[in-house]
Amino acid sequence: MDIQPSDVDRIATALHAKLRHEREANWIEPETHAEQHRFITEWLEERRRRHESWRRIKESVIGWIIITCIGGLFFAAGIGVYNWLAQRLQ
Numbered sequence: 227m228d229i230q231p232s233d234v235d236r237i238a239t240a241l242h243a244k245l246r247h248e249r250e251a252n253w254i255e256p257e258t259h260a261e262q263h264r265f266i267t268e269w270l271e272e273r274r275r276r277h278e279s280w281r282r283i284k285e286s287v288i289g290w291i292i293i294t295c296i297g298g299l300f301f302a303a304g305i306g307v308y309n310w311l312a313q314r315l316q
Contacts, residue, residue: 254262
């Protein structure tokens with residue numbers, strides 16, 4: 227079976243028409259497409275802000291935990307020194 231150049235042209239034309247029809251069937255309006263992009267951009271920005279907010283909260287909580295632990299150690303050391311001095315000065 228030999229394929230002639232005219233057959234190739236007919237197949238290419240038919241394939242092109244089919245692909246164009248498929249693309250147009252799945253086509254969305256440019257305004258809808260732009261709105262989808264705006265929505266995705268806003269959604270990603272909101273996620274970034276939430277993530278940044280949680281990060282700051284976690285850093286703040288961790289900082290206060292560290293400060294509280296250090297303060298507790300100083301307090302415990304102070305009580306120990308106080309008790310030691312109280313026993314020595316009796």
